[in-house]
Amino acid sequence: MAVARSGRLASLGDPLDFVLNWMAPKLAGRGPGGYSIRLVSRDTRSCAQGAREAVEELVRDENAAIVVTLAGTEVLPAVADACEAAGVPCLSSTFPWQVYYYGRGADDDRPFEWTYHFCWGLDDIADIFADLWERVDDSGSRKPVGCLWNDGPQGTWSRNPERGFAAVARARGHRLVEPEPYREPATTLDDHVKAFRDDEIDIVTSAATGRDLALFRAQAAEKGWQPRLITCSRWLAYPPSVTRGGELPAQAGVGTLVYWTPAHPYRSSIDGMTAAELADTYEQTTGRQVLQPLGLAYALLEVAYHALTTADDPTDRRSIAAALGATRAHTMAGLLDWTRGPVPNVATVALAGGQWQPGTRHDYELAIVTPGKVDGLPVTGDLVTT
Template sequence: MSEFSDGRERVLTVGVAVARSGRLANLGDPLDFAMTLMEEKLAGAGSVGHRIRLASRDTRSSAEGARQAVDELVRDEDAKIILTLAGTRVLPAVADACEAVGVPCLSSAFPWQVYYYGRGADDNRPFDWTYHFCWGLDDIAHTFADLWERVDGRKHTVGCLWNDGPQGTWSRHPEHGFAPAARARGHDLLQPEPYREPATALDAHVTAFRDAEADIVTSAATGQDLALFRAQAAESGWRPRLITCSRWLAYPPSVTSTGGQPAQAGVGTLAYWTPAHPYVSSLDGMTAAELAEAYEQRTGRQWLQPLGLAYALFEVAAHALTTADDPTDRRSLAVALGSSRLRTIVGVLDWTAGPVANVATVPLAGGQWQEGTRHDYELAVVTSGQVDGLPVGGDLISG
C-alpha cells in the first residue's frame, strides 16, 4: 500500500493484472516472469524519498476477473498505475476499468486500432487514463505482404480466415484495419463470412479459398483454430503455399500445440521481439538476448516474444514514476505516461509521436516458424521489416 514504510520513505505501488488461471494462464507467463525479475530492480528506482513496490492480481482469463483485479489493486493495494498484457477480451476490460475509476493503465500486445477505436476513442476524443504500445493492423498487413511477395515475387489472391471477435472484425475494417493496407500493396483479399471462435468447422473457408485459387491464407486465429483449418484443408486435398498468422501464433509451439504437428509449423508471423533484436533495457542495460536466455535458464521453457513487451511495461512505468511532477498523484502519472519517449528493450517508445493520442508503436519484422536446432521449432527472422539493425536469420520457406 501507499504508506511511509519507515517514517521517511513512501512506497508507490505498481499494480499488475495478469492471467494466472483460466485459458490464458500460459500466456500470462511473460508478465509473471518479468515481474519476478523486476521486483528487486524497481525497489530502488523511484523518485527521491519513494520506493516502488509491485502487487498483482489474477484476471482469471476473463473480463469479469479483469475488472475485479483492477478493483482490488486500486482499493486494497492503492496502486498508482496498473500494467497488463494480452487477451482479446481481458486487456480491454482492464483498460476500461482503469478509465472508469481514474487510474493510469499501461498495456501492450494488442493491435493499437483494436485497442483505441475498438474501445470507443476517436481522433478528437482520446482516453484520459489509459495508454498502450503495440504495432498496428496496417503494420501487420505490410509485414505479411513482405512475406507474400517472396512467394514467386508477385501479387496474390489471399484468403482471409477471420474470426468474429474484435481482431477479426477490425482486420476487415474498411478504413482502420488490415484489409486497406494489404490491398494498397496490390493483393486481392477473399473474405468469407467470419467464423465463431472457437471454431468447430472451417470447411466452408477451405472450399472458398480453394475454388478462388487463393494460394496464400492469412489469419489472426488461435493455434487450435488454425490447426483445425489445416487439418480440414489437408482432408480436402488442398494446401496453401503459405499461411501467415498473428496473435497466438507469435508464441512457440509448446504453448499452442494441439498434438501432432504444431499449428505454427511453417507459418509466417510477426517478429516483434527476438533475442536478435538490437535493443537494451533502459533500467539495467539488459539485452534482448540476455532476457531470453534468463527466461530459458530459469523456467526450462523456450523464450517467448511477449517477454520483451512485458519487460518494457515495467521500464515505462518506472520512467513515469521517476519523471512525474508528483508520483503520488495519479493524474500527474497519466501526464507523464502521455509525454514519455524512452529507449527500451523493445525499441524506442514515443507517446509524443502518435499515431494517435495514448499510443506508441512497436516496429515489426517478418518471421516464420521453422524446424530448429535448440528447439523443435524456432522463429526465424526472414525479413527485417521496420527494425533497423535486425539480422535476417533464414529464408522464407513456401510450398
C-alpha cells in the same frame, strides 16, 4: 499488475510474472523522491470479469499508482476500461492499437484520459505479411489472398476498409477473398476451405487461435488441398511443439509478425541488459523456451518506472498519467514514443517478418525472414513455402 495466472491466457501471463519477480528487487530501492516502488499483482483469471475484479483489488487494497497488463481480446479492454472508470493510469501491450483505441470508443478528437498502450497496428501487420506474400512468387505478380477471419474484434477490425488490415493489403495490390467470418471457436471451416480451393488460392492469412488454425489445416488436408503459405498474427507468439502422436503443430511453417526476439538490438533503460541476456536469463531460470511477449513485459515496467520518476508528483495519479503521455524512451521493446502517436494514448512497436521453422535448440524456432522496420535486426532464415 493485472496478470493472467490461471485460465486460457496463463501462458501469456508467464513473461509478465517472470519480469515482476525479476524486477522487484531492482526497483525496490529506486523510487522517486524518496518513495519506494512496490510491485504487486492480481490474477485476471483470463476473463473480463476477473480483469475488472483484479483492477478493483489493486486500487482498493493496494492503492495502485499505475496498473500494467499484457492480456487478450476480452481481458485487456476490460482492464483498461476499469482503470479509465476508476481514474487510475494504465499501461498495456500486445493488442493491435486500432482495436485498443477505436474499439474501446476513442476517436481522433476524444482520446482516453487515463489509459495508455504500446503495440503495432493492423496496418503494420498487413505490410509485414505482404512482404512475405510477395516472396511466394518471384514473378512480381500480386497473388490473391484468402482471409480466414473470425467475427470477433480482430477479424472485424481487420476487415475495416479504412483503418484495418484490408486497406493496406489492397493498397499493396492484393485481391482479398473473404468468405463470411466464422464464430470463434470454430466447429467447421469447410466453407472457407472450399472457397479458397475453388479460387485457387496459394496464400491464406488469419488472426485465428492455434486451435482454429489447426482445424482449418486439418480440414484442408482432408480435401487434398493446402496453401503454399499461411500468415497468422494471433497466438503465434508461442513456440509450436511436436505433438505426442508426431503430428505437425498448427503453427509449423506459418509466417507471422516478429516484435521481439533475443536477436533484437534492444536493451534495458534500467540496467543495460540486452535482449539476448534477458532471453538467456528467462530460459535458465524457467527452463522454458523464450516467448516474444517477454520483451514487451519488461518494457511495461520500464515505462511505468519512467513515468513514476518523471512525474511532477509521483503520488498523484493524474501527474503519472501526464508523464505516460509525454514518454519517449528507448526500452527493451525499442523506442516507444507517445509524443508522436499515431493517435493520443498510443506508441508503436516496429515489426519484422518471421516463420516458425524446425530449430536447433528447440523443436521450432522463429526465423527472422525480413527485418521489416527494425533497424539492425539480422535475417536468420529464408521463407519456406510448400
